[in-house]
Amino acid sequence: GAGVSQSPSNKVTEKGKDVELRCDPISGHTALYWYRQRLGQGLEFLIYFQGNSAPDKSGLPSDRFSAERTGESVSTLTIQRTQQEDSAVYLCASSKGLARGHEQFFGPGTRLTVL
């Protein structure tokens, strides 16, 4: 079946503009995670959703970042008033359950460049 998909694959924007990144998880996966990967660095947790529970937003770096998920399907990560330090690859992952017990399946990422 289809894996995790993300769009767009690349996004170039000007400083101060808003961007919206999309993630389509694997069907049936209840958990969805967003990560940020800066060049040459590891993955930095941003937010996760699990079923209908309130999302864990503790990794969001500032109030310019927000994310939504519709049920157990698509999620969007929105960055308002982008800054150059927001440039990174944003990775989405989904899993059948929460991270302790289940493998996470990652999408190809969205490479965001803020000029």
Add this chain to the structure above:
Amino acid sequence: AQKVTQAQTEISVVEKEDVTLDCVYETRDTTYYLFWYKQPPSGELVFLIRRNSFDEQNEISGRYSWNFQKSTSSFNFTITASQVVDSAVYFCAYISNFGNEKLTFGTGTRLTIIP
């Protein structure tokens, strides 16, 4: 707070050589999980292994093997008879058995297999 250290930033070996990637973690938790993920040039992270802290048995899967030593807080990964397709960035990750569901990733080791 938990921390995962992958001290080897980059490793290059000639094809067919064995190579070991180091992972050291810091935690006060008594139970936890450890993971290895592979990120090939395509960018999508691929799950390799999940290990419960209760289980200290070494694991072998084909050319891959993992050595978990709780006494030294290490979870090293060895590739035997390396192949060019093994070239990738490898990430070690940690999650506590309690609390939130956030994976803590190391900064990764870039492995290059020279043909």
